[in-house]
Amino acid sequence: MSDGIGLAVSAVIFALRPHRESGEQVLHLPLVRRLRAPFDDHWALPGGWVDEAESLADAAARTLEATTSLRPAYLEQLYAFGEVERSPDARVVSVVYWALVRSEEVARTRVGQNVRWFAADDLPTLAFDHNRIVDYALWRLRSKVEYAPVAQSFLGETFTLAELRGVYEAILQRPLDPANFRRQMAASDEVEPTGEFTTTGRHRPAQLFRSKAAPTAPSPWRAS
Amino acid sequence: MSDGIGLAVSAVIFALRPHRESGEQVLHLPLVRRLRAPFDDHWALPGGWVDEAESLADAAARTLEATTSLRPAYLEQLYAFGEVERSPDARVVSVVYWALVRSEEVARTRVGQNVRWFAADDLPTLAFDHNRIVDYALWRLRSKVEYAPVAQSFLGETFTLAELRGVYEAILQRPLDPANFRRQMAASDEVEPTGEFTTTGRHRPAQLFRSKAAPTAPSPWRAS
DNA sequence: GCAAAAGTGTTAGACTTACACCCATGT
DNA sequence: ACATGGGTGTAAGTCTAACACTTTTGC
Numbered sequence: 001m002s003d004g005i006g007l008a009v010s011a012v013i014f015a016l017r018p019h020r021e022s023g024e025q026v027l028h029l030p031l032v033r034r035l036r037a038p039f040d041d042h043w044a045l046p047g048g049w050v051d052e053a054e055s056l057a058d059a060a061a062r063t064l065e066a067t068t069s070l071r072p073a074y075l076e077q078l079y080a081f082g083e084v085e086r087s088p089d090a091r092v093v094s095v096v097y098w099a100l101v102r103s104e105e106v107a108r109t110r111v112g113q114n115v116r117w118f119a120a121d122d123l124p125t126l127a128f129d130h131n132r133i134v135d136y137a138l139w140r141l142r143s144k145v146e147y148a149p150v151a152q153s154f155l156g157e158t159f160t161l162a163e164l165r166g167v168y169e170a171i172l173q174r175p176l177d178p179a180n181f182r183r184q185m186a187a188s189d190e191v192e193p194t195g196e197f198t199t200t201g202r203h204r205p206a207q208l209f210r211s212k213a214a215p216t217a218p219s220p221w222r223a224s
Numbered sequence: 225m226s227d228g229i230g231l232a233v234s235a236v237i238f239a240l241r242p243h244r245e246s247g248e249q250v251l252h253l254p255l256v257r258r259l260r261a262p263f264d265d266h267w268a269l270p271g272g273w274v275d276e277a278e279s280l281a282d283a284a285a286r287t288l289e290a291t292t293s294l295r296p297a298y299l300e301q302l303y304a305f306g307e308v309e310r311s312p313d314a315r316v317v318s319v320v321y322w323a324l325v326r327s328e329e330v331a332r333t334r335v336g337q338n339v340r341w342f343a344a345d346d347l348p349t350l351a352f353d354h355n356r357i358v359d360y361a362l363w364r365l366r367s368k369v370e371y372a373p374v375a376q377s378f379l380g381e382t383f384t385l386a387e388l389r390g391v392y393e394a395i396l397q398r399p400l401d402p403a404n405f406r407r408q409m410a411a412s413d414e415v416e417p418t419g420e421f422t423t424t425g426r427h428r429p430a431q432l433f434r435s436k437a438a439p440t441a442p443s444p445w446r447a448s
Numbered sequence: 449g450c451a452a453a454a455g456t457g458t459t460a461g462a463c464t465t466a467c468a469c470c471c472a473t474g475t
Numbered sequence: 476a477c478a479t480g481g482g483t484g485t486a487a488g489t490c491t492a493a494c495a496c497t498t499t500t501g502c
Contacts (some may be wrong), residue, residue: 401492401493401494403492403493403494404491404492404493408491425500425501426500426501426502427499427500427501428498428499428500429499429500
């Protein structure tokens with residue numbers, strides 16, 4: 001039986017936060033500062049060892065909450081990274097998950113000395129192979145948002161189409177036509193109108209929508 | 225550090241072989257008969273433990289060749305299965321790969337007493353959670369063939385468009401219009417004409433094509 | 449010539465994109 | 476009134492599916 005191989009989980013956690021200067025919504029992710037070798041003082045993805053009594057998805061959710069006190073609205077396995085030289089000295093296989101959290105949740109993050117949010121497109125040099133992992137997670141998010149209803153997970157129970165469009169635009173980094181976006185959402189079965197309307201705003205009230213069908217796709221089986 | 229968790233690899237190996245009766249090309253995969261508990265005498269996916277000195281992809285390729293003496297034309301990670309109760313008695317995390325092999329290769333498979341090819345759509349009850357794994361691999365293959373150039377991996381260096389179309393039809397289990405298929409292939413950058421033509425066949429000779437660009441996509445990094 | 453598969457042309461419909469324009473609200 | 480974003484209409488362009496038709500071989 002295999003031995004001497006450490007089995008870990010890590011998480012790439014995406015949330016939308018306003019950019020420091022421009023104020024526009026931008027993808028961010030929380031990183032943890034390492035306090036020991038290897039890569040002492042480098043920033044790294046939140047993670048930890050897999051316990052014998054928990055599934056991989058549970059381990060990811062646990063370690064995610066432990067380091068950031070966040071609970072994800074969406075959690076999916078990204079990839080198992082198992083190159084021999086990923087970690088100096090030790091042999092570690094990391095099963096990496098990616099997660100989306102609501103903006104409301106983010107507000108109550110425990111922002112300790114050693115946990116910080118970074119703009120996803122402007123990261124420092126991370127520990128291990130974590131830069132590549134983030135790149136891959138970003139690619140996956142941007143691909144998946146085009147064919148699966150994941151963007152909703154950034155928002156609350158109900159939302160306007162403008163808010164949802166804002167999420168898409170932040171992820172894809174390009175403007176979308178409001179008229180066409182509306183029709184595409186109507187055509188897809190992703191959202192349904194609630195009948196409620198917003199009252200705020202110095203303009204015509206917008207209808208509120210909610211997510212409709214649970215995420216589709218024969219993914220192996222629903223994570224946590 | 226994690227301990228007491230076995231780390232294994234398994235492989236879902238697809239090849240096209242003529243159906244026993246109809247003679248049509250059908251997706252097949254090789255299974256291995258288990259010779260000990262648990263699931264003694266059940267059929268299972270080829271697999272084995274990960275060695276400390278090899279990457280996950282290498283482990284998959286090694287175990288794949290060890291049990292079937294096949295070398296894949298395509299190899300990609302499918303998923304890491306890590307539920308607690310996957311295996312009775314022991315805790316095992318399996319990183320599963322899926323592979324495509326050329327029909328020529330298949331001819332020289334070592335078909336021992338304990339290795340047998342099964343039609344992918346007509347499997348017995350397998351050991352562990354292997355039926356679900358195969359279902360997921362099938363879904364992945366059928367999805368991926370629609371947007372990525374993987375079908376070529378079932379064929380040799382050169383092939384006619386009719387042969388390639390046959391591969392698509394076998395995977396997708398529906399007929400494709402030859403005229404439209406030709407144009408779609410021409411539009412995509414997947415294949416290019418060689419200038420050579422077939423001579424066999426009691427009909428107009430067909431031009432031979434070859435695969436063009438290597439598989440695309442920011443997959444994490446190229447496996448083996 | 450005839451059958452069979454290779455390969456080309458053509459058209460109807462679906463979907464995408466761009467953008468003009470009207471609607472309902474706060475100030 | 477008018478600025479602002481919500482929401483509808485519409486037409487051009489692109490992509491897809493279906494199928495008629497011509498080409499080139501073996502028998």
